Amino acid sequence: MSQIKAFCFDVFGTVVDWRRGVAREAARFFHGHGLEHIDAHQFADTWRSLYQPAMQACRNGERPYTRLDVLHRENLEKALRSFDVDITTITEAELGALNLAWHRLDPWPDVAAGLARLKTKYIIAPASNGNIAIMIDLARRGGLPWDAILGAEVTQAYKPAPQAYTRMAEILGLAPGEVCMTAAHNNDLHAARQCGLATAFVTRPTEHGPAQSTDLEPSESWDIVAHDFNELAGKAAL
């Protein structure tokens, strides 16, 4: 703990409640288009499920790094089609506006206060696969006092690619062990640990809704385990 100088954070799920936020925005859209029969939470899950495959094409070199706003926009059409929505009836501007759902997500209630406490002692930055414009909007909306926006658009690598972690430490001018990756996802922390980073697991048992079955417990002995960002800040102050 004594060597840690920066905490870097996964964002979707760990910092913000993407499922509820995307469902809220989608429900508004469906209401305006006579599509109220679509379950907005199910739609959010479908849209989100296309996220990993889209990044995988960038990770394995099939396509160059492409920012998440672009991937989300492509996936939005796929998601709408999977619910039998006739895309041709929706304008480009309306699709663009709905794509901004990912810019309008609220943080979990403990986040802003926990980050403010951590910032008094550590550098804090998002290490998200989301691009900078998304992170700026989420920070302004949720009062997240980041020192910098790091993540995929800066490292040009999508987690869990090793470069996403190693380049982040290099950019901060720190050794990997001086950076603590914080996430609600064991696989993110596993990849970070492989690169020598410290690890903090924060449980988010309702990220995927009330019936969530994944990431309810730490899968390895992470350096810190906490139930929210206030507990994390308390343990980090030791």
Next chain:
Amino acid sequence: MSQIKAFCFDVFGTVVDWRRGVAREAARFFHGHGLEHIDAHQFADTWRSLYQPAMQACRNGERPYTRLDVLHRENLEKALRSFDVDITTITEAELGALNLAWHRLDPWPDVAAGLARLKTKYIIAPASNGNIAIMIDLARRGGLPWDAILGAEVTQAYKPAPQAYTRMAEILGLAPGEVCMTAAHNNDLHAARQCGLATAFVTRPTEHGPAQSTDLEPSESWDIVAHDFNELAGKAAL
């Protein structure tokens, strides 16, 4: 003015007083090494004078993008040698510590308040040739409430290369005309305007010391001209 959504800032000279800060750090170093005969302000000017040539090698493709901390470190040895300092008597750790002078610069007195006012209406970010770690340290030291750290390490381009400006707008998800480049240097604004950005000139008549002869006046009809960041915030609120 009504279309501007983000203000991006040159930092060395415009936001922080690099000459006084580097001279202060260098004077401390010289004092510890029996080198008090060296004029610390002259040394700061010499170190700074090697900045443009070093970046030029990156701009014209002779070497890949290399972060400014590395260029500063290379230039530090050249600067010391030009004052006949025997580098072999100085440890690597001491040189590394002196190189952090660029992380310990104070903002001009109007900056923090002006930025806080601008942030209520606009996205604000540094658009510096300095790398992210320098910008984080300057922001924490000076209380600069950036929404994100942009600049050379994010765009992988050194101003005044056009990509330094165009990629910045693209990253923000904005049209070039929605971004206002703010600088105390006419050439920076000239390059930004060529790329379609809005422009704000803030005079810093003592950046180069009491006898400064450059950038005392706007060389073109920039969209905003102000004497400090408070005046800038006032004009931007119109």
